[in-house]
Amino acid sequence: MIRLVRGFKDILPEETGLWQYVEGVVRELFDDFGFAELRIPIVEQTELFARSIGADTDIVEKEMYTFADRSGGSLTLRPEATASVVRAYIEHKLYAKDPVWKLYSVGPMFRRERPQKGRYRQFCQINAEVFGLHDPRADAELVLFLMTFMQRLELSDIELHINSLGCPECRPSFKKALKAFLAGRSERLCSDCLRRRDKNPLRIFDCKVPSCKETMQDAPSILEHLCKDCRNHFDTVQRALEGFYIPFQTNHRLVRGLDYYTRTTFEVLAGALGAQDAVAGGGRYDGLVKSLGGPDQPGVGFAIGVDRVMELLAGRAQEFEKRPDLYIAALGSQAQDRAFEWMQHIRRQKVRTEMDFQDRSLKAQMRRANKLGASYVLIVGDRELEEGAAVLRNLETRKQEQVPVRDLVSIVVSNIRRSRII
Ligand code: AMP
16 A cells, blocks of 8 residues: 655544635635735745745755756745745736735645654744834734634734844844853854854754754854844833733743744744644844845744644534535435435525435434434325325424425425524
8 A cells, every 4th residue: 555655644524624724714814914825836946945935044954845946947845935035026026016015824834854743844833924114013013913823723822032133233243242152162062053153153053963952952042132122122022012912021042943033933833742742933124135135125034833733623613614514315216316406406595415326224224323423304295295294303402393395495494594593
């Protein structure tokens, strides 16, 4: 038997109801917050990711699914969405219509990480990107979005961490302080971090190797090196969150795994997830649009890991399984023909209806109705047709009533609708 590729997964029918629910909630929320959907491709030129995410990052160094195209170019399955969204913003000159855009997208990402609980090689992200706004309230608005989303899903035990990574003005002084701190600690760093120390020392905050993590516990804080503008920006973000009573912690080690961030970064963590506890993360990337060949427009965004949200909601999957409102148990060929016709009319009125095509016994059909979790069963045989009345049974209350065949569709539909309201 050919099996699933390691690190990939199927999302089974008993889970997809919950996925659809979460996607519905987030789309509605994006509408409320004034975002438009952008659909981007799964494949991009490799260079796009190498240039935006950064050559010394784990993603670009080790995790990309890259392959040679038959025509010679190098292509990569997208490991994240921001780079593609920025490319599209530039390529379609969206900025010329209006520099300010609030865009979202939903879809799979690919990273060849070591698979474990909560970490897959294909995973789904919900992404939001805001272009053209320097104002710190744009950063706060995205965090508010995330927290509102978590609330709508009734997720608790959620922590919000925020940080500022400064800007090209103030970061060099922090890098200098960090290099000085690392200078005497070479023997504590892994070989990757030794290499990163000179070129990109901030990356070391992200290293998972225990001795590197331990070393960085005492590292200097970037928050003590922010320039006046970055400090004001960060203060305003914090004030905005406080104004909405959103609890947060500042975490000066939160650099995130990508190079393009400037100023605000944030992460949402859920204790219930265990080792892979980040549900969402994001930040500001003011230089990225320009560095990819676009105008000098700022950007800020986030990504939510949908698989991890699903993990948190797993106990509720059954609530969202799709069940028929009505199951028609038809006995005999005439009754089957009428039932088939009724079923189409009833469905047109948005009542979920199912029937059996196998002309099985009443007992077998009732068993199937129960198995599917139907709310009602309509029982009709050739004899009921002759007598002009079928039987509608409520499977929850066990109550049943006769329904005249002549007005069957409208009566059944209105009965079921009424029971939904109650
Ligand atoms: P990142 O793009 O790395 O900032 O990730 C944003 C969010 O995507 C994280 O907070 C996770 O929830 C999710 N995520 C990242 N990598 C994976 C993965 N390999 N498997 C599952 N979810 C992931």
